[in-house]
Amino acid sequence: MSDPLLDAADFTDDDLIPAIVQDAETDQVLMMAYMTAETLQETLDTGRMVYWSRSRQERWVKGQTSGHTQTVEEARLDCDGDTLLFRVHQEGGACHTGFRSCFHRRAADDGWTTDGEKVFDPDAVYE
Amino acid sequence: MSDPLLDAADFTDDDLIPAIVQDAETDQVLMMAYMTAETLQETLDTGRMVYWSRSRQERWVKGQTSGHTQTVEEARLDCDGDTLLFRVHQEGGACHTGFRSCFHRRAADDGWTTDGEKVFDPDAVYE
Numbered sequence: 001m002s003d004p005l006l007d008a009a010d011f012t013d014d015d016l017i018p019a020i021v022q023d024a025e026t027d028q029v030l031m032m033a034y035m036t037a038e039t040l041q042e043t044l045d046t047g048r049m050v051y052w053s054r055s056r057q058e059r060w061v062k063g064q065t066s067g068h069t070q071t072v073e074e075a076r077l078d079c080d081g082d083t084l085l086f087r088v089h090q091e092g093g094a095c096h097t098g099f100r101s102c103f104h105r106r107a108a109d110d111g112w113t114t115d116g117e118k119v120f121d122p123d124a125v126y127e
Numbered sequence: 128m129s130d131p132l133l134d135a136a137d138f139t140d141d142d143l144i145p146a147i148v149q150d151a152e153t154d155q156v157l158m159m160a161y162m163t164a165e166t167l168q169e170t171l172d173t174g175r176m177v178y179w180s181r182s183r184q185e186r187w188v189k190g191q192t193s194g195h196t197q198t199v200e201e202a203r204l205d206c207d208g209d210t211l212l213f214r215v216h217q218e219g220g221a222c223h224t225g226f227r228s229c230f231h232r233r234a235a236d237d238g239w240t241t242d243g244e245k246v247f248d249p250d251a252v253y254e
Contacts, residue, residue, distance in 0.1 A: 078159065079226070
């Protein structure tokens with residue numbers, strides 16, 4: 001199936017495109033991950049975020065293990081076509097460490113301030 | 128100078144790290160671009176966003192031509208250290224096409240909806 005987003009998305013040499021994920025309700029940036037054309041297609045077809053894990057080199061359905069799925073509310077592409085922005089409904093937390101957002105630490109002059117919201121216990125979710 | 132952010136940031140094989148840029152006032156995602164260790168250091172030292180242009184292969188001070196500078200309000204790093212998130216004060220527009228955000232087009236079933244805010248005339252800014 002042809003899709004304007006798939007046609008316009010500019011995948012890099014390693015056949016990936018970065019996808020920024022933003023909470024559709026709060027506008028918080030939750031995470032960034034990468035998609036192949038196939039996982040982008042699956043995301044658009046199913047309305048659930050599906051990525052490509054670069055570390056595991058495999059397709060990765062967000063929330064398959066944890067239940068912390070992401071439902072697509074809106075998909076955007078930037079001006080030069082090489083970055084996606086999805087606004088999603090996030091169940092639970094986006095971060096595998098239990099925080100709502102993967103960007104839960106802020107750089108301070110003398111180190112880090114962890115000010116993110118912890119929403120689940122990773123030990124209880126990932127066995 | 129050592130900096131916790133520079134020490135923790137995980138640059139890829141091509142010595143770059145992606146930086147998501149979010150409007151500190153409205154939470155809108157404005158753009159994504161890449162930084163080297165040197166431009167990240169310069170960004171932290173000066174408080175102005177400085178990138179590495181992959182297309183031109185050169186250092187790129189945001190707003191140097193257009194005046195549409197970005198002042199750093201907050202710098203974050205994600206859980207696995209391979210993506211930066213900056214919250215900035217954006218002068219004018221982030222996008223070279225004149226829009227406030229580079230993500231000014233939304234995918235619709237039959238094409239694109241351009242719903243971004245146009246804030247300047249690129250022909251008047253870039254000669």
